[in-house]
Amino acid sequence: MTDLQQPTRDWATTFDHTDEDYAQHAPEIWDDLRQRCPVAHGEAHGGVWFPSRHDDVSAIANDTERFTSEGVIVSIFKPENLAPMGYAPPITADPPFHAGSRRILLPAFSPKAIEKLEPATRETCNELIDDILASSDDIVDAAVRYTQHIPVRVIARMLGVPPEDGDRFRMFIHRILEKPGTYNGHVEPENTLVYYIDQTLRERATRPPQDDLIGYLMSYRDEDGNPLPDEQIFGNIGLLIIAGIDTTWSAIGASLWHLAQHRDDRRRIIEDPAVVPFAVEELLRFYAPVTMARIAKEDMVIDGAEIKARDWLLLPFPAANRDPEAFEDAGSFVIDRQRNRHLAFGLGIHRCAGSNLARMELRVAIEEWLRRIPEYELADPEGVRWSTGQVRGPRELPVRILQEA
Amino acid sequence: MRxxxxxxxxxxxxxxxxLAPELFDADDEGYAIVLVxxxxxxxxxxxxxxxxxxxPEYALTIEP
Structure with missing residues (x-):
C-alpha cells in the first residue's frame, strides 16, 4: 500500500477520481483511505470530498435534507439553482419534486416489465457472440465487441430509436462521465446529447405516439390532464441514455474480467443454475460500477472532515461495498454469499430506477457468454484498461477464447 | 415467526x-408485496x- 501513498501522491489529500492511477488501483486506495482517512479530499474539479466508509456513504445517501442531488456528476461546472428538478430528473431531483417524477418512470422498469425484455436481450447477446465466433480470432476484445453493445441496444429498443444511434450514445457518455469538463468548447453542437434529444423529440412530434418509452413520456398526462413539461421529458430521456449504458456495460465487463481469472467461479455458474442469482449479486457488490455525487447544502463535519455548503461529495458505493465493517470477509469474492445488502444500486429515494433492467442484462450477458464460451482467459492482463471517473469498468478487455461450446 | x-x-x-418469490411479489412500481x-x-x-x-434498506425483519 505504501507505493500508493508515497512518493507521488497521498490520496487522502490529493484525491482525484479522474486520474488514471485511481482507475487502475481504486480498490486498494479505498481500503487504505477507509483505515486512515475516512473522508479524503482533493482540490481537483473545484474541490471534492470522498467518504470511503459504508456508514458515511449510507448516511449521506439517505440524507436529502443536508445534501442536494442538483449535481450528481462532479465537474468544475457545478450546477446551481436547478433544484428541485435538475437537468435529468429524477436522479438530479430533490424532494418533494423527486417522488412524482420517479413514479412516472418506475412502471417501465418494474420486474414484470423488464422480464418482457429478456428474450430480446438474450438474442442481442447471441448475435454479438455469433460475430465474435465467426471471426475466427482467438483473441477478442470483450469490452469492444461484446459488453459495450448490450445496454446500448437494449436502451435504444426501449426508447424506440434506431439501434445505430448507440454509437453516438457512447460518445456522449464518454464526454460526460469519463472526462467531465475537459471537452468543453471543442464539441460541434450537432454532436451533443442536447441536440440529439431535441432532434429526436421534434421528429417524434410529427408522428402519432409510438408504443415505447419516448411515446409514453410524450403522451403522459397527470390527474388533471396536463402533459409533462418539455424539460422533464428532455431530462428523462437524457437520464435514460446516460445512466443505463456505461454503468451496465461496466458491470458486465468487470464480471467477465473476474470470470476470466476464476475457473472455479465459471464452472459453478455453468453447472449450478441455483447459484446464479447469488453470483450476480456478488458480482454487483464486488464490482459495483457507480459512484454518485451530492452537493452539501450546509456546513457540517463528517468523520472530522469540515465540509462547507456547496462542496462536492462523491458517494462511492463500490468502496462502501468492500467495507469490512459492513460485510463479512468483505475483501473476498464469495460466489454464493448469503447475506449481501450491497449498495451497487445506491440506497434511499434515489435507488437506481433501472436496477431490475441492469440486473437482467448482467445475468443474461454472463449466462450467454459462458454457455457459448465456457473457457477463456485474459489475453493480456496488463492491457486491461479501467475507466476513469464515476463509472468504473474495463474499457479494453482482450480475452483469449479457449473453448467454444 | 412472521x-x-x-x-x-x-x-x-x-x-x-x-430470492423468495413464493413469499413476495412486486407492485407495478417495483415495491414489495408480502404474500403470506x-x-x-x-x-x-x-x-x-x-x-x-x-x-439493502432493512425494510424486512423476521419477528416472533
Missing part, C-alpha cells in the same frame, strides 16, 4: 421477490430470512 415489512423503508430494490400473513412454516422461514438478510 414477516414485518416497512413500506416506508422499502425502495424497491427487488431483492426479496427475486401470520406464522411462517419452517420452509417459509428460510426464504423469509434470506430476503431479510439481503434487503
Amino acid at each position: 414477516i414485518a415489512y416497512d413500506r416506508e423503508k422499502c425502495q424497491g430494490h427487488g431483492r426479496c421477490y427475486a 400473513s401470520g406464522e411462517l412454516t419452517d420452509e417459509q422461514l428460510a426464504g423469509a430470512q434470506l430476503a431479510a438478510d439481503n434487503c
Whole structure:
C-alpha cells in the first residue's frame, strides 16, 4: 500500500477520481483511505470530498435534507439553482419534486416489465457472440465487441430509436462521465446529447405516439390532464441514455474480467443454475460500477472532515461495498454469499430506477457468454484498461477464447 | 415467526421477490408485496430470512 501513498501522491489529500492511477488501483486506495482517512479530499474539479466508509456513504445517501442531488456528476461546472428538478430528473431531483417524477418512470422498469425484455436481450447477446465466433480470432476484445453493445441496444429498443444511434450514445457518455469538463468548447453542437434529444423529440412530434418509452413520456398526462413539461421529458430521456449504458456495460465487463481469472467461479455458474442469482449479486457488490455525487447544502463535519455548503461529495458505493465493517470477509469474492445488502444500486429515494433492467442484462450477458464460451482467459492482463471517473469498468478487455461450446 | 415489512423503508430494490418469490411479489412500481400473513412454516422461514438478510434498506425483519 505504501507505493500508493508515497512518493507521488497521498490520496487522502490529493484525491482525484479522474486520474488514471485511481482507475487502475481504486480498490486498494479505498481500503487504505477507509483505515486512515475516512473522508479524503482533493482540490481537483473545484474541490471534492470522498467518504470511503459504508456508514458515511449510507448516511449521506439517505440524507436529502443536508445534501442536494442538483449535481450528481462532479465537474468544475457545478450546477446551481436547478433544484428541485435538475437537468435529468429524477436522479438530479430533490424532494418533494423527486417522488412524482420517479413514479412516472418506475412502471417501465418494474420486474414484470423488464422480464418482457429478456428474450430480446438474450438474442442481442447471441448475435454479438455469433460475430465474435465467426471471426475466427482467438483473441477478442470483450469490452469492444461484446459488453459495450448490450445496454446500448437494449436502451435504444426501449426508447424506440434506431439501434445505430448507440454509437453516438457512447460518445456522449464518454464526454460526460469519463472526462467531465475537459471537452468543453471543442464539441460541434450537432454532436451533443442536447441536440440529439431535441432532434429526436421534434421528429417524434410529427408522428402519432409510438408504443415505447419516448411515446409514453410524450403522451403522459397527470390527474388533471396536463402533459409533462418539455424539460422533464428532455431530462428523462437524457437520464435514460446516460445512466443505463456505461454503468451496465461496466458491470458486465468487470464480471467477465473476474470470470476470466476464476475457473472455479465459471464452472459453478455453468453447472449450478441455483447459484446464479447469488453470483450476480456478488458480482454487483464486488464490482459495483457507480459512484454518485451530492452537493452539501450546509456546513457540517463528517468523520472530522469540515465540509462547507456547496462542496462536492462523491458517494462511492463500490468502496462502501468492500467495507469490512459492513460485510463479512468483505475483501473476498464469495460466489454464493448469503447475506449481501450491497449498495451497487445506491440506497434511499434515489435507488437506481433501472436496477431490475441492469440486473437482467448482467445475468443474461454472463449466462450467454459462458454457455457459448465456457473457457477463456485474459489475453493480456496488463492491457486491461479501467475507466476513469464515476463509472468504473474495463474499457479494453482482450480475452483469449479457449473453448467454444 | 412472521414477516414485518416497512413500506416506508422499502425502495424497491427487488431483492426479496427475486430470492423468495413464493413469499413476495412486486407492485407495478417495483415495491414489495408480502404474500403470506401470520406464522411462517419452517420452509417459509428460510426464504423469509434470506430476503431479510439481503434487503439493502432493512425494510424486512423476521419477528416472533
